[in-house]
Amino acid sequence: MTKSSVRVGVIGCGYWGPNLVRTLAGMEDVQLARISDIRPGRLDFIAKRYPDIVGSCDAMTVISDPSIDAIVIATPPTTHHKLAIAALRAGKHVMVEKPLATSVEEGRQMVLVAAQASRILAVGHLFLYAPAVTRIRSLFDEGRLGDIYYISAVRTNVGPPDPQVDALWDLAPHDISVILNLMKGVPEEVIAYGASFTNRNLAEAVFVTLRFGDGRLAQVHVGWLTSNKTRLMRIVCSQGEVVYDEMHPTDKVQVHNPSIDNRLQAGATDATLSYRSGGVWCPTLHNYEPLRAECRDFIDSILQGRRPISDGETGLSVVHVLELAAKCMQNGGRSVLQSLSSVARAEAIV
Numbered sequence: 315m316t317k318s319s320v321r322v323g324v325i326g327c328g329y330w331g332p333n334l335v336r337t338l339a340g341m342e343d344v345q346l347a348r349i350s351d352i353r354p355g356r357l358d359f360i361a362k363r364y365p366d367i368v369g370s371c372d373a374m375t376v377i378s379d380p381s382i383d384a385i386v387i388a389t390p391p392t393t394h395h396k397l398a399i400a401a402l403r404a405g406k407h408v409m410v411e412k413p414l415a416t417s418v419e420e421g422r423q424m425v426l427v428a429a430q431a432s433r434i435l436a437v438g439h440l441f442l443y444a445p446a447v448t449r450i451r452s453l454f455d456e457g458r459l460g461d462i463y464y465i466s467a468v469r470t471n472v473g474p475p476d477p478q479v480d481a482l483w484d485l486a487p488h489d490i491s492v493i494l495n496l497m498k499g500v501p502e503e504v505i506a507y508g509a510s511f512t513n514r515n516l517a518e519a520v521f522v523t524l525r526f527g528d529g530r531l532a533q534v535h536v537g538w539l540t541s542n543k544t545r546l547m548r549i550v551c552s553q554g555e556v557v558y559d560e561m562h563p564t565d566k567v568q569v570h571n572p573s574i575d576n577r578l579q580a581g582a583t584d585a586t587l588s589y590r591s592g593g594v595w596c597p598t599l600h601n602y603e604p605l606r607a608e609c610r611d612f613i614d615s616i617l618q619g620r621r622p623i624s625d626g627e628t629g630l631s632v633v634h635v636l637e638l639a640a641k642c643m644q645n646g647g648r649s650v651l652q653s654l655s656s657v658a659r660a661e662a663i664v
């Protein structure tokens with residue numbers, strides 16, 4: 315008999331986990347039955363709002379519950395591999411927060427175990443579900459913006475109080491997932507510099523450059539040292555430029571038509587020689603919560619037996635770029651050349 319609902323457990327109820335709990339608890343075809351966090355206070359926090367959900371400090375009580383179909387993991391990245399492998403081996407479908415893992419080796423094993431167990435492995439690359447990114451991608455797919463030349467992205471905010479990973483692994487998964495998605499491919503070369511300026515040993519400001527085989531470029535700057543929150547992406551393309559500002563209250567996506575440089579044509583009466591900016595238009599965006607779309611995709615992929623948009627392979631490609639960037643940072647910025655396309659595909663395809 316085909317299932318019409320999914321029983322879910324959530325592991326990790328710190329900063330992000332409660333958002334997943336709220337979203338999943340609001341879905342008609344989801345029974346959010348169990349949660350786990352090693353900090354009892356976080357269980358109490360959820361219990362006040364959702365008294366019917368059973369809480370435990372031991373994640374294995376969720377993983378080993380035979381009535382649970384799927385597990386959502388929102389613990390620190392260093393714990394994703396161990397918890398996800400245990401859940402997949404227990405026959406659960408798994409959605410793990412970004413990044414999938416903290417090394418390619420771990421991520422690859424997660425993808426393979428999911429395939430062997432015939433279970434869904436989804437990764438919480440939230441922005442692949444964001445209305446702005448979905449719209450930008452469809453504008454490129456419809457041929458309305460031409461070809462992408464390069465992308466530059468900035469994602470900065472105040473750093474977390476007790477980070478387990480550096481700013482690269484904390485913030486860059488978002489931009490890299492969007493860049494790989496829009497570029498429809500993986501880079502040939504990754505160069506990165508990172509630095510720590512306060513007493514942390516973890517890089518707090520990171521600059522990553524990606525070079526794709528056909529010459530296209532992308533650059534990502536992430537950092538924990540700014541007081542204001544910035545989420546800005548510029549996509550320079552043959553039909554102009556897309557400016558995507560996630561922090562803009564209304565016009566998150568602005569498309570700038572090509573400018574006209576008429577300085578050489580200026581005549582004797584022109585007082586100033588200048589160029590004229592092209593027009594700007596703001597595509598209409600659908601109004602929905604990206605986290606709900608992400609969770610919906612995970613649940614539907616279980617019920618319909620299909621891959622989610624942000625699947626294990628997607629997550630593995632992102633981890634691959636992050637690992638190359640981390641290695642380059644450790645090498646003092648010496649570039650790491652590697653064919654990601656062959657590595658990501660050969661080992662990850664299920």
Ligand SMILES: NC(=O)c1ccc[n+]([C@@H]2O[C@H](COP(=O)([O-])OP(=O)(O)OC[C@H]3O[C@@H](n4cnc5c(N)ncnc54)[C@H](O)[C@@H]3O)[C@@H](O)[C@H]2O)c1
Binds near residue numbers: 327387388413484
């Ligand atoms: N998609 C997004 O926009 C987004 C935003 C923030 C965080 N995240 C991701 O969510 C994950 C969690 O981040 P956070 O900011 O909520 O971290 P956090 O430290 O605030 O919360 C993690 C929670 O996991 C618990 N935990 C750790 N090990 C556990 C275990 N073995 N069993 C049960 N509970 C355990 C901790 O006690 C803590 O409460 C990370 O992977 C992060 O990258 C995603």
